[in-house]
Structures are given as structure tokens and as C-alpha cells.
Amino acid sequence: MKKYLIALLILFISFSVTAQQKPFWDEIKAFRTQDSIQKPEDGMILFIGSSSFRLWKTAKEDFQNETIVNRAFGGATLEDLIYWQNDVVLKYKPKKIFIYCGENDIASSDKVTPEIVFDRYKKLHTTLRNHFPEIPIVFVSIKPSILRWSMKDRMMAANVLISNYLKQDQNTVYVNIWDKMLENGEPMKDIFIEDKLHMNSKGYAIWKKELYPLINE
Template structure:
């Protein structure tokens, strides 16, 4: 009876541990990266791309930058809080040559944060990375003007400016404006750069990003 009770308690405990692990957003994706790294060691001195789905879905990353060693560690529909949480596992251990970040748009889309809060979260992420990798250059790709999130664009624009102003005062840091190139001559969003969901980009959208980013890559 005691053995049965022990097994029951153990099974229950393991069940709750599993639930707790699943409760952390994107834990499974980060674990998948870690398992992949065990079987196929990641390249050294790579340019690491991190952030939300716009990075994760950049399937042409290696062919867009054929003369660079790149590593894609974008995950889910992550927010800045998620990238901060997993920085010790999905950014810092790789000791990359350079870090390219696209994140923040999903924070804004919650409708519960101000531009200042998005800026503050970015500063937290930037500071965390710099503490462990003080000499690693960092590029922040500005948040894009997604057609499906038009109502949030005022906050997006303000947050982009706050982050741009912050990075202007930092060493080995660049702000890449991709917001403007994704507008037409009249200031309207170029819908042809997006998939049918009006949120994620199609290959034409990534072509714009690639052209603008190339001069900043180490």
C-alpha cells in the first residue's frame, strides 16, 4: 500500500511539473533548439537572429545572406518579455559575432502597454545581453507597419522612436528603420509585402528587410 501511495504521489508530482513547464510560453521551442544544438552543434561566431515570428519565419535567411554565417533563433509570437526570459538559453550561450533583434510588435498588439513600457522592456533586454556580451554588436530592426494592426501604429511609431533615441547613445548598436521602406510614396502600408493574414511577411517583404540590413551585418 505504501509503495502504491508513493507511486501515485510521484506520478501526480511529475504531472504537475509537466503542466508547469508547458505553462511557460515557448518553453518547448527553446527546448527544441537545445536538442538541435546537441545533435548539430551551432556554428561559432555566427550572426544570431532572435525575436518573434518575423524572425522565425525568415526561411530564406541563409540564402539572403550567403556570405554570412547566420543562426535563426526566433520563436513563436514572442514578446520582449519572452525574449528577456529566454536570453540566457537562446541568445547568450551562442556567443555570436552579432545579434539582430526583431521584437516588440506583439507587446504593442496586446493593447495593454504604452510606448514607454515597450522601450523599457527593450532596455532590459539590451542591458541583459550587454552584461554577458559587452562587445557584441546589436542591431534592432524597427517594428513594422502590419496592416492588421493599424490601430496600434501610433504606439508602434512612438516606441520605435524611443528605442531609436536610446540606441543612438549606445556603442556598437544600430537601429534599422524598416517601417518607412514598407510604406509607399503616399505613406500607405505596402500591402503587397504581406501574406494574406496582413501580419506576416511574404518573400517580397523579406527582400525589403534584406536590402536594408545587409550594410549593417558584420
């Protein structure tokens, strides 16, 4: 019995160390804490993905929808989203799922091709659809930005691959936000904060216009 308890303790310590070494553990731990205090009610609008969602602090007010639950974490790639999917999406019972992710995959390395991004997204989407066969899924396209404009070709190609793939799923919507954020073929200059990557209120106003009907229909 004593050996059994020691083995369990070692296993627990090993798991804890592994989790803490994984990127975004602090963010995931914060989500767990929030859920332990007040678990989101079933039927929520769930945002998952990276910082363009995470930093949308006024989402509930913008969409006049108090059911929005934001489980995006800054810097996340599709691989990170897949790794933490049990914590940020699978354990909930949402009405709709909105995804913004893939941009950081491209930015992480020149070796990450559009095909790699697509394969990662397809893996995530397959898991979500198996777990939530009837729930609408909305994918917001990778956005353009001044900082990452040199990566535009890979980003646009990834958007095309994902968009074409989602046409086979009638309960999925692809939102082309890319074109809406361009002016004269380049990213608008006044819709970003100083880092030229993340959006200001003018940028989010563009997203709001495109997503409002999907969130509140």
C-alpha cells in the first residue's frame, strides 16, 4: 500500500511539473480558477484562439451579449490550442464556437507552411466536430497586420486552404476578415496599436460589423 501511494505521488508530481513546463500554463490555470469560482453556463458563445480574441475586452458590450465566454490566450498557435483543448473548449457546452488562430503559427517560423497550418486546423476542427456534431463553428480568417506584412503570402494561402476545407461543413462559417482590414491593398494604418500587430477600437469595430450577425442571430 505504501509503495502504491508513493507511486501515485511521483506520478502526480511528474504531471504537475510537465504541465508547468508547457507554454501558457499560467493562463490555463487562471481559466481553471475562474471556472472553479463560477463555471460558465451551458449555451454560451465561446471565443477560443490567440490574442486578437484575448484582448477583446469589450466583446460583451460590443455585441450586447452577456453569454460570451473568452478562453483565448495570447501567443497561442493551433498546436497550443489543440494541446489545451480540454481546458478551453471541450469541457464546456457552448451554443457556438468562434475561433481566431493560425497567425502565430505562420509567425513562429519560416518553415511553417500554409499546408502545415491547414493540417493543424483540420486536426482541431475534426476534434471539435466529433465532440460537438451540431454546434455552429465560426472561423475568423488570419488577419493582416503591418508588423507581419512580409508573411502575407503564407497567411493568405493558409486562409484559402482553410476556407475551401470548411465549405464541406454546412454548420461552419468562414469569416474573411483579411480583405476588410485592407486599404489600397495594404493593412489600414490607423486600426492598430503601437506594436502594429494588435488592434485598437477601430480594428475591432471592423470585426464587430462582420461577427455581430453571427453572434446574435
